[in-house]
Amino acid sequence: MAPPKPIYGDIVNKILGKNTRRKRMISYLCSTILGLLIVVGVVVFITWLVLRPHEPKYYVEYASYPELSLTDRILNSRMELNLSTRNPNSRISIYYYKMEGYIYYGDQRIAGSDIGPFYQGHKEVRVLQPTLTAHSVILGEDIARDLMLENSAGTLELKLKLYGHVRFKVGSWKSRHYNMKVKCDQLNVDRNKGGNSFNHRRCSVHL
Numbered sequence: 001m002a003p004p005k006p007i008y009g010d011i012v013n014k015i016l017g018k019n020t021r022r023k024r025m026i027s028y029l030c031s032t033i034l035g036l037l038i039v040v041g042v043v044v045f046i047t048w049l050v051l052r053p054h055e056p057k058y059y060v061e062y063a064s065y066p067e068l069s070l071t072d073r074i075l076n077s078r079m080e081l082n083l084s085t086r087n088p089n090s091r092i093s094i095y096y097y098k099m100e101g102y103i104y105y106g107d108q109r110i111a112g113s114d115i116g117p118f119y120q121g122h123k124e125v126r127v128l129q130p131t132l133t134a135h136s137v138i139l140g141e142d143i144a145r146d147l148m149l150e151n152s153a154g155t156l157e158l159k160l161k162l163y164g165h166v167r168f169k170v171g172s173w174k175s176r177h178y179n180m181k182v183k184c185d186q187l188n189v190d191r192n193k194g195g196n197s198f199n200h201r202r203c204s205v206h207l
Contacts, residue, residue, distance in 0.1 A: 053168065056094060056120065057086040058182045058203040060160060061127075063189045068151060073144040075137040079103050079111050079189075081160070083128040087120045091170060094120040097177070098165040103132050103158050108143045110134050116164065154191045160184040160203070181206045 062082035069076050081101070087094055099116030102109050111132040120126055139147065150156050162182035168175040184203035 053092055054088045055205045055207055056180075057088060058162070058184070058205055059084045060184050060187060060198075060201045060203065063158070063160075063187050063198050065156065065189055065191065068191070070139070070144060070148055070151070073139045073141065075110055075134050075139055075144075075147075077111055077134040079132040079158075081128075081130050081132065083130070084125060085120065085128065086125045087123060090122055093122055093124075093169045095167045095169065095174075096120065096164055097167070100163045101130050101132055102161050102163075103134075104161065105147055105156065105158055106143055108139060110137055110139070110147075110158075115162070151191060156189050156191065158187045158189055160187060162203075166207075178207050 060081060061084055063079070065077055065079045067076070067078040096116045096118050099114070099118075101113055101115050103111040111134040113130055113132045115128055115130045118126065118128075147156070160182075161184075162180075164180040164182070166178050166180050168178075182203050182205050184201055187198075187201060189198060
């Protein structure tokens with residue numbers, strides 16, 4: 001009688017075969033995922049190069065404060081501004097869902113108002129003419145004293161800050177929402193001559 005064939009070798013070969021096929025499948029999946037990631041990265045990079053997105057440009061063209069009264073550290077005022085904003089992108093438009101503007105004297109906010117919403121197309125220049133007001137704003141003692149002295153001299157050094165909620169559009173695609181901050185420092189506004197003596201100022205934009 002012939003001796004029985006050993007079955008352990010067949011079992012081991014089957015297990016090794018299954019492991020080899022599993023490794024091949026895992027290797028194939030990993031290669032596919034890596035390839036897709038590389039393709040997506042290249043597409044995003046090429047899209048960025050083609051579109052070359054740039055932040056909008058903001059300028060203060062005119063500023064005046066036709067009304068300002070300060071009594072016992074309580075301020076009431078009206079500030080008038082002319083702002084120009086330019087979208088430098090040739091393929092990207094901008095939706096401004098919300099825009100707020102605030103005037104600061106030193107570190108204290110002294111006036112504010114809502115400005116938006118509005119839409120800005122490709123390469124479009126928009127002119128904004130907000131009026132920022134202060135109603136019974138209580139100032140700190142030092143701020144009130146310095147503001148009164150500068151106002152008596154005829155010129156105030158102010159800061160403007162804009163806060164916007166925006167989205168960018170390319171074709172039919174819209175980006176996620178971004179918080180935009182615009183800062184315009186050293187706005188020297190003449191009380192008597194108003195905007196006639198105001199120097200054009202460029203603002204910084206942060207997204």
